Amino acid sequence: MSLTNQKPDLEDSINVTEAHGRVVREAAACARENRIVDNGIGHISLWSLVVCGIVAFIAGGVYFGSGAELFAYNTSFRPGYVRKPPGGAEDSGPVPKEALAAYMAKGSKIYSAKCNGCHGADAKGNGSTFPALAGGIWPNGETERFAMIILNGLEGPVDDGKTYGIMPPQGIGMAPEDLAGIMTYVRNNFGNTKGDVVTTEMAKAAIEMSAARKNAGKSVTGAELTADHMKNLPGEKMDPKMMLDPITLAPAKAP
Ligand code: HEC
Numbered sequence: 001m002s003l004t005n006q007k008p009d010l011e012d013s014i015n016v017t018e019a020h021g022r023v024v025r026e027a028a029a030c031a032r033e034n035r036i037v038d039n040g041i042g043h044i045s046l047w048s049l050v051v052c053g054i055v056a057f058i059a060g061g062v063y064f065g066s067g068a069e070l071f072a073y074n075t076s077f078r079p080g081y082v083r084k085p086p087g088g089a090e091d092s093g094p095v096p097k098e099a100l101a102a103y104m105a106k107g108s109k110i111y112s113a114k115c116n117g118c119h120g121a122d123a124k125g126n127g128s129t130f131p132a133l134a135g136g137i138w139p140n141g142e143t144e145r146f147a148m149i150i151l152n153g154l155e156g157p158v159d160d161g162k163t164y165g166i167m168p169p170q171g172i173g174m175a176p177e178d179l180a181g182i183m184t185y186v187r188n189n190f191g192n193t194k195g196d197v198v199t200t201e202m203a204k205a206a207i208e209m210s211a212a213r214k215n216a217g218k219s220v221t222g223a224e225l226t227a228d229h230m231k232n233l234p235g236e237k238m239d240p241k242m243m244l245d246p247i248t249l250a251p252a253k254a255p
Contacts, residue, residue, distance in 0.1 A: 096252030100240035107185025147206035
């Protein structure tokens with residue numbers, strides 16, 4: 001080992017303690033500085049946020065205080081603009097129907113609910129316990145007689161001279177328009193083609209008449225029908241083509 005390879009002596013002028021202290025202070029100072037950010041996006045300082053907030057607050061105050069209408073949507077309407085109602089909104093009721101069709105539509109529901117079960121969906125009866133209404137003389141004949149059968153029920157014999165049994169009264173809770181509907185329906189369906197309308201007014205008269213019968217509460221008999229009720233119900237005849245409100249059966253308003 002030669003002398004030239006020896007480490008040189010530290011310079012006498014360097015104060016090691018003092019130099020060490022400086023290195024420590026500088027390292028501490030570096031640590032206090034902001035971190036270096038590699039992607040170039042540093043944290044925004046709190047002060048910048050506070051300043052921006054104050055600026056926005058003042059600017060907003062000035063802007064809205066001056067009556068600006070940036071968010072007022074009423075400025076996007078044309079002045080005096082009135083929204084047009086959608087087409088057809090004026091005639092808001094149901095589509096009017098011809099009287100005969102309107103009464104029959106009502107009657108069809110009553111038939112299904114009240115008569116179908118005995119007289120059958122085709123109104124042909126069953127030949128033994130329930131007579132046919134299709135082609136029958138009584139349903140197609142005088143309206144007062146037909147109404148009295150429905151409202152009070154019937155004890156035979158019926159129009160074909162046969163006795164089928166006892167028909168219970170069907171008039172309990174029946175409104176005049178229901179009675180009018182069922183009568184019109186039977187007289188114009190199942191092959192029956194009377195072509196006339198039994199009106200609500202006529203049905204009202206029938207209900208009053210039924211309540212005033214001397215045998216009120218008892219079924220009518222063929223004899224009573226022939227003696228007292230071989231008539232048409234009082235009331236003005238209705239043009240079967242007259243336009244009606246299909247719900248109320250009142251004359252439809254002119255369009
Ligand atoms: C519970 C069964 C039953 C119901 C419901 C019923 N009927 Fe009858 N109907 C009869 C019977 C039974 C006779 C025959 C009575 C007799 O022999 O006297 C009859 C007879 C009749 C007659 C006489 C028939 C003719 O040709 O002379 C008419 C009209 C009639 N019914 C209409 C109706 C109508 C309209 C309804 C519905 C609103 C109705 N009936 C509901 C059982 C019923």
